[in-house]
Amino acid sequence: MKVVDLRSDTVTRPDRGMLDAMMQAEVGDDVFNEDPTVLLLQEMVADLLGKDEALFVPSGTMSNQIAVALHTRPGDEVLLEAGSHIRNYESGAAAALWGVQLCPVSGKRGILAADDVIASIRTGYEWEPVPRLLCVENTNNKAGGTIYPLDRILELGEVAKNHGLGYHLDGARIWNASVATGVSEKEIAAPFDTVSVCLSKGLGTPLGSVLSGNRTIMERARRIRKRLGGGMRQVGIVAAAGIYAIQNNRASLSDDHKKASVLATGLSSMKSVTLDIETVETNIVVFDLNDGRLALDVLQALSSKGIRMIPFGPKTIRATTHRDVTMSDIELALDVAQTVLT
Numbered sequence: 370m371k372v373v374d375l376r377s378d379t380v381t382r383p384d385r386g387m388l389d390a391m392m393q394a395e396v397g398d399d400v401f402n403e404d405p406t407v408l409l410l411q412e413m414v415a416d417l418l419g420k421d422e423a424l425f426v427p428s429g430t431m432s433n434q435i436a437v438a439l440h441t442r443p444g445d446e447v448l449l450e451a452g453s454h455i456r457n458y459e460s461g462a463a464a465a466l467w468g469v470q471l472c473p474v475s476g477k478r479g480i481l482a483a484d485d486v487i488a489s490i491r492t493g494y495e496w497e498p499v500p501r502l503l504c505v506e507n508t509n510n511k512a513g514g515t516i517y518p519l520d521r522i523l524e525l526g527e528v529a530k531n532h533g534l535g536y537h538l539d540g541a542r543i544w545n546a547s548v549a550t551g552v553s554e555k556e557i558a559a560p561f562d563t564v565s566v567c568l569s570k571g572l573g574t575p576l577g578s579v580l581s582g583n584r585t586i587m588e589r590a591r592r593i594r595k596r597l598g599g600g601m602r603q604v605g606i607v608a609a610a611g612i613y614a615i616q617n618n619r620a621s622l623s624d625d626h627k628k629a630s631v632l633a634t635g636l637s638s639m640k641s642v643t644l645d646i647e648t649v650e651t652n653i654v655v656f657d658l659n660d661g662r663l664a665l666d667v668l669q670a671l672s673s674k675g676i677r678m679i680p681f682g683p684k685t686i687r688a689t690t691h692r693d694v695t696m697s698d699i700e701l702a703l704d705v706a707q708t709v710l711t
């Protein structure tokens with residue numbers, strides 16, 4: 370049976386070109402800061418994002434958590450969107466590792482408004498937690514890959530500055546935001562103190578994320594990475610995949626966006642589906658079931674016919690397009706979905 374795996378853009382496998390780049394990587398011990406390929410990747414990403422420094426880490430979760438550690442002390446408060454990855458999908462790390470409190474602020478389609486953030490910033494009484502960091506996720510995963518307009522990023526940056534907050538971007542899918550809007554990664558990243566980007570989502574590497582920022586804030590980043598067990602040795606083999614992906618796989622993300630758009634249009638015409646097509650700006654399609662069935666039951670029915678998606682709530686499902694699914698896979702997925710969702 371043909372399987373179309375739309376669970377995540379992380380399910381991709383490295384292609385021949387990427388594997389060749391990995392095989393040819395020059396390596397050294399990166400804990401001694403001596404892996405030339407890692408150093409090159411870090412330099413490339415710092416350059417691309419307009420920051421002084423960048424640090425290669427195994428995962429987006431570790432990258433975000435190092436950022437939280439850099440900006441906060443135990444007892445501090447971190448403001449973020451209610452559906453954000455840092456709050457919902459990092460196993461409670463911010464509380465467990467750094468002893469910080471998270472202050473969720475609801476966004477519209479996952480996008481924070483400046484007034485709502487300002488209304489959530491505490492006034493400074495000693496019995497309150499100290500607000501220390503504002504996090505933005507672009508694109509926003511939970512809301513369906515939605516994009517922050519650049520002026521909103523700048524406006525929120527002003528809010529952060531005026532209230533003495535650090536400003537962190539979870540840019541796991543910054544590449545998608547950039548390709549979809551034509552705004553460069555550097556412009557998107559500019560107002561932020563720290564930026565985390567993932568190489569293992571749409572760009573297709575087996576693993577790896579990069580945290581970047583200016584010299585002062587990044588001073589302790591290597592130590593925290595080591596503390597978390599993220600110091601790796603001849604990891605240039607993986608960094609080479611990252612370099613290859615940045616050079617070769619960014620532009621084709623627009624194909625993933627086209628596939629998501631076709632998928633969303635098809636799904637939205639099915640009787641059991643409620644889908645706000647406006648939310649589908651990049652490669653993620655989130656939809657609700659309106660016929661009383663549970664997501665898990667529908668997913669089981671789809672999966673038994675080779676179409677894989679994931680639950681995003683009791684009656685909510687997420688499908689994500691990526692480089693390992695073709696447009697004809699999407700058409701097949703729609704044909705099958707038609708039999709389950711009408």
Ligand SMILES: Cc1ncc(COP(=O)(O)O)c(C=O)c1O
Nearest residue numbers: 428429430431454506510539541
């Ligand atoms: C928005 C966002 N941030 C961070 C992460 C974490 O990345 P990782 O799975 O590499 O820890 C993800 C993973 O899907 C994500 O979607």
